[in-house]
Amino acid sequence: MFIYKFKITLSNTILKIKSSIYKNKIIYRTICFIILFISVVFFARHPLLYASIRIDQRIAVHRFNIAAHRFDNMPRENMINDFEHLMTVLEENWPFFNLSISANGVDVRELAEDMRLLLHDPSTPIDNPLDFLDLLHEHFFSPIGQLGHLSMIRNHEAFFDARSTVNWQMQNGFTSRFNKYYYELYTRPESVMFYRRLRDTGRNVPAQVSLRPAMEFDILEAESTAYIRINRMMQILEDIPSPIDSSMTHYEKRMLDFTQDIQGFDHLIIDLRGNRGGRTTHFDTFIMPHLLPSSIQLHAYVFYMDGVYANLAREMFDATHRFILDRSFGINEMHLHNIKRETHYIEPLPYLDENIGLSYMFNSVYRINSWHHRFGVRHQAMNTSHFNGKMWLLTDEFTASAAEGAAAILKYNNIVTVVGEPTWGVMGVSYEPVIFNISLPNTGIIVRFDVAYYTDPYGRPLQGYGIQPHYPNRPGMDALETVLAMIEEGRE
Secondary structure, eight states, X not given: OHHHHHHHHHHHHHHHHHHHHHHOHHHHHHHHHHXXXXXXXXXXXXXXXXXXXXXXXXHHHHHHHHHHHHHHTOOHHHHHHHHHHHHHHHHHHOXXXXXXXXXXXXXXXXXXXXXXXXXXXXXXXXXXXXXXXXXXXXXXXXXXTTGGXXXXXXXXXXXXXXXHHHHHHHHTTOOOHHHHHHHHHHTOHHHHHHHHHHHHTTOOOOOOOOOSOSEEEEEEETTTEXXXXXXXXXXXXXXXXXXXXXXXBHHHHHHHHHHHHTTTOSEEEEEOTTOOOBOSHHIIIIIGGGTOSSOEEEEEEEEEOSOHHHHHHHTTSOGGGOEEEOTTSOGGGTEEEETTOOEEEOOOOTTOOGGGOOOEEEEEEEEEOOGGGOOSHHHHHHOXXXXXXXXXXXXXXXXXXXXXXXXXXXXXXXXXXEEESOOOSOOOOOSSOOEEEEEOTTTOOEEEEEOOEEEOTTSOBSSSSOOOOSEEOOTTOOHHHHHHHHHHHHHO
């Protein structure tokens, strides 16, 4: 009886305490915070909580130690196998073997045979993977000239910057299959080991970093001739907020002010010389829209082979734009089947090379909208007027990649007159992933290459030959001097 009364009394006391706590929110929240704090401290110190993490860390350290041992004691056979792996990947995914012959006069397969002879020759000095990197660069990659963006990462900063980026993406929830692939790639012990040794031995190739600002503005002749130099193709996120108007980026504000200042000018010169590319988003969004009276576009086809890496890149595309080439009709007749197996027919592509081994195709449109065709209250409030004068575009042999895409869309829409030298010939004109990275199995060297083969609406390749100028440089003059002379002659 006594025990029963004690239980009832205790129960009532607990209920009263709970009731008073609930009524007093400050006490209630304080008690909850104390409980939470004690739990965090307890579990943070609990040896079982992070056991799996510690195991993963030990495995990572063990794998890295193995990679270091293999690096220091790597037999020549492993490096030979890496080269054979690279050639297999290229044969299945890189559609530029024929184009390299016609555009550059370089037979990649013959280069590969020469590399094999060097690798199997005992007198060729290959004591470690860094020697292998130098040999690859000199005798294989350099003669190709980065056609199809084929190149190696030879700068440790570029590797570790990319590694930091993919780590940030994974930690912030960007866990697509594409990001997961790159996370695994840039955290491979073999690759991390290789680029650490590249850094520590001083054999690193410095990154080509321009000390010039991304854009430069000038008035060459008052009320007549204006000048814009675009030194690199920025991503929008690279641009800092404008100190004058925080709702705009720095170069967006400068571009807006400059275009308003040059209203009524007769000529605008846009200089892309030395611009090795990057991303077109800044150019498309904040530069050209201020100058265009209406939207423009460049229609292209993007073809892929049926390789593992080409297929992984294709997964980033909208599936409704995916077509499978039906070879029973011949590739140039372009009878296609999409994923629903509905038959389509588009205009023949008479200049498309049938012998590349292409299997898939996408329609691709590179588009730049004018401000008058953009959406958003802020864009409409700018009330930007387009440039009414004549526009000139300067190019040279170092105008490459995304800068070539910019030159192409402006030239083929008759927006500019191109003056200077043919561009490099490694154009990228689309937003989809076209450049793929792999890590060679033994050495860990990162190799980059295009998996996308671009053509114009007639099947002519947009890579390899470069954008040809309307007018070449005059004897003894550079592109800018040539344009200024032409402008002066036009007044006479």
